[in-house]
Amino acid sequence: MWSQHEISLEARPRGFHLITREVEAALPSLGSLNVGLAHLMLQHTSASLTVNENASPSVRDDFRSWFDSAVPEDASYWTHTLEGADDMPAHVKASLTGQDLTLPVRDGSFALGTWQGIYLCEHRDRGGSRRLIVTLSGE
Amino acid sequence: MWSQHEISLEARPRGFHLITREVEAALPSLGSLNVGLAHLMLQHTSASLTVNENASPSVRDDFRSWFDSAVPEDASYWTHTLEGADDMPAHVKASLTGQDLTLPVRDGSFALGTWQGIYLCEHRDRGGSRRLIVTLSGE
Amino acid sequence: MWSQHEISLEARPRGFHLITREVEAALPSLGSLNVGLAHLMLQHTSASLTVNENASPSVRDDFRSWFDSAVPEDASYWTHTLEGADDMPAHVKASLTGQDLTLPVRDGSFALGTWQGIYLCEHRDRGGSRRLIVTLSGE
Numbered sequence: 182m183w184s185q186h187e188i189s190l191e192a193r194p195r196g197f198h199l200i201t202r203e204v205e206a207a208l209p210s211l212g213s214l215n216v217g218l219a220h221l222m223l224q225h226t227s228a229s230l231t232v233n234e235n236a237s238p239s240v241r242d243d244f245r246s247w248f249d250s251a252v253p254e255d256a257s258y259w260t261h262t263l264e265g266a267d268d269m270p271a272h273v274k275a276s277l278t279g280q281d282l283t284l285p286v287r288d289g290s291f292a293l294g295t296w297q298g299i300y301l302c303e304h305r306d307r308g309g310s311r312r313l314i315v316t317l318s319g320e
Numbered sequence: 321m322w323s324q325h326e327i328s329l330e331a332r333p334r335g336f337h338l339i340t341r342e343v344e345a346a347l348p349s350l351g352s353l354n355v356g357l358a359h360l361m362l363q364h365t366s367a368s369l370t371v372n373e374n375a376s377p378s379v380r381d382d383f384r385s386w387f388d389s390a391v392p393e394d395a396s397y398w399t400h401t402l403e404g405a406d407d408m409p410a411h412v413k414a415s416l417t418g419q420d421l422t423l424p425v426r427d428g429s430f431a432l433g434t435w436q437g438i439y440l441c442e443h444r445d446r447g448g449s450r451r452l453i454v455t456l457s458g459e
Numbered sequence: 460m461w462s463q464h465e466i467s468l469e470a471r472p473r474g475f476h477l478i479t480r481e482v483e484a485a486l487p488s489l490g491s492l493n494v495g496l497a498h499l500m501l502q503h504t505s506a507s508l509t510v511n512e513n514a515s516p517s518v519r520d521d522f523r524s525w526f527d528s529a530v531p532e533d534a535s536y537w538t539h540t541l542e543g544a545d546d547m548p549a550h551v552k553a554s555l556t557g558q559d560l561t562l563p564v565r566d567g568s569f570a571l572g573t574w575q576g577i578y579l580c581e582h583r584d585r586g587g588s589r590r591l592i593v594t595l596s597g598e
Contacts, residue, residue, distance in 0.1 A: 183598050185494045185565060216324045218359055218455055220496055222563050224572030226512045231415040234365045239400035240411055246397035247412045251390065251529065258524035261517040272518055273525045276509040276556050278415050280575075283422055283561055285361050285453045287324060292453055294363030297419075314563045314570055316496055318457070318596070320322050355463045357498055357594055370554040373504045378539035379550055385536035386551045390529065417554050422561055424500050424592045426463060431592055433502030436558075457596070459461050 182217070182320060184210050188313040193303045195267070197233075197241040201298045205290065208315060212289040217319015219291060223280040224312045227271035227305045231278040235298030248274050248304070271304035278302055286319055321356070321459060323349050327452040332442050334406070336372075336380040340437045344429065347454060351428040356458015358430060362419040363451045366410035366444050370417040374437030387413050387443070410443030417441055425458055460495070460598055462488050466591040471581045473545070475511075475519040479576045483568065486593060490567040495597015497569060501558040502590045505549035505583050509556040513576030526552050526582070549582035556580055564597055 188207045190200060204221070205211065211219065223230055234240040252270040261269045282299070285292040291299075301311065327346045329339060343360070344350065350358065362369055373379040391409040400408045421438070424431040430438075440450065466485045468478060482499070483489065489497065501508050512518040530548040539547045560577070563570040569577075579589065 183494050185563065185570075216322050216455070218457070220561055220563060222561075222570070224570075224575060226510070226572070226574050232365070232419055233411055233415050237400055240408065243398055243400050243408050244412060244415070246399075247391065247395070250395070250397060252525065256525070256528070258528060259521055260524075261515055261521050269518065269521050272511055273522060276511050276522070276578075279418065279557065279560075280510055281561050282418075283359055283361075283420050285324065285359060285455045287453075292324075292361070292363075294365070294451070296365050297363060300415075312572070314565075316494070316563045318496070355461050355594070357596070371504070371558055372550055372554050376539055379547065382537055382539050382547050383551060383554070385538075386530065386534070389534070389536060418557065421557075422498055422500075422559050424463065424498060424594045426592075431463075431500070431502075433504070433590065435504050436502060439554075 184317045186315045188315060190301060190311040190313055192309045195303055195306050197244040198301045198303065199235060199298045200301045204299060210317060214286045214289060214317060214319040217286040217317060219284045219286050220316040221282045222314045224314060227275055228308050228311050229275040229278045229280050229302040230282040231300045231302055232297050233300055234296050236296060267306050274304040323456045325454045327454060329440060329450040329452055331448045334442055334445050336383040337440045337442065338374060338437045339440045343438060349456060353425045353428060353456060353458040356425040356456060358423045358425050359455040360421045361453045363453060366414055367447050367450050368414040368417040368419050368441040369421040370439045370441060371436050372439055373435050375435060406445050413443040462595045464593045466593060468579060468589040468591055470587045473581055473584050475522040476579045476581065477513060477576045478579045482577060488595060492564045492567060492595060492597040495564040495595060497562045497564050498594040499560045500592045502592060505553055506586050506589050507553040507556045507558050507580040508560040509578045509580055510575050511578055512574050514574060545584050552582040
């Protein structure tokens with residue numbers, strides 16, 4: 182069984198945002214998969230996806246702090262600066278977690294650990310709505 | 321052909337550990353796949369997976385040194401500190417390599433390069449046993 | 460439908476290189492997939508893959524600057540130094556983006572966003588030709 186779905190994620194501010202429920206709700210056919218995979222691909226280069234802790238907002242706040250510190254906007258080596266100070270750091274941050282994510286599916290839902298959730302990592306100040314392509318396969 | 325397997329990885333200290341053989345040994349049905357994919361998902365948020373050099377222990381030692389240096393425990397911006405100094409850095413480190421990994425399968429085994437091995441990246445001092453979900457697909 | 464392909468990527472200098480067209484051209488069977496996935500695995504531990512901006516060479520230049528700055532060759536903690544100053548940093552850089560990448564396939568080609576392209580991230584000064592295993596699945 183193969184199916185592909187396009188999901189439009191609402192605009193969010195710079196930061197790390199839990200989107201597990203928003204993605205599941207947009208995938209009614211997930212429920213018919215006994216065993217399989219869900220592949221998620223964000224079609225952008227300044228936002229990305231990762232899996233991390235789903236309970237404490239402070240974890241997501243600290244993600245932003247680390248990424249902003251590790252990929253500084255005022256580094257002297259940036260040359261791609263025409264689109265704003267948050268643009269080139271956003272490209273690098275996006276590749277650190279990556280825009281694609283594959284999750285196991287079992288009994289009609291994502292087989293995630295107790296504390297795992299899907300993060301949308303928004304690296305631009307005004308990134309706008311983000312498009313996600315989800316490919317489901319399995320049986 | 322689809323199958324899903326749950327593997328319990330033994331507890332290991334903080335650091336980067338080769339687990340290629342442990343994973344292969346737990347997947348007897350791998351041998352029946354001529355061509356396919358093996359998807360590995362670690363069900364945790366403070367440990368992760370990557371592929372890297374399979375020969376020199378010094379490479380794995382240096383991985384730990386870089387990660388500990390790049391994601392410092394004493395950074396002033398951490399706010400999620402209740403679970404210990406190694407907790408929040410472990411979350412960030414886990415997302416830098418990611419908890420999911422997909423490997424090609426050919427002729428009944430992982431199609432890895434000569435020098436490639438699977439690393440369990442344990443970012444906690446006492447992370448305990450780790451659970452891995454492996455989804456095999458192919459023909 | 461499953462198929463597996465081995466692609467030899469030409470040698471490139473240290474840096475980030477767009478390879479989308481080179482990969483597509485080596486996959487004639489991609490055109491017969493209506494919906495599916497393309498899994499790419501670079502069989503090395505000092506080069507890697509990512510998706511990022513496909514238009515400005517300055518973005519790719521700045522990727523190199525950030526990676527060289529974040530994983531410095533002269534760090535005092537490196538112990539694996541026998542194979543040259545660029546070797547151990549290359550291993551760490553390779554795991555930051557990862558050597559495997561999964562892309563959605565739709566109507567016979569990669570379903571990438573307008574600005575997305577595939578980067579070969581070459582972290583060695585003289586890495587030589589690189590081998591890529593591509594696994595196509597779908598219907």
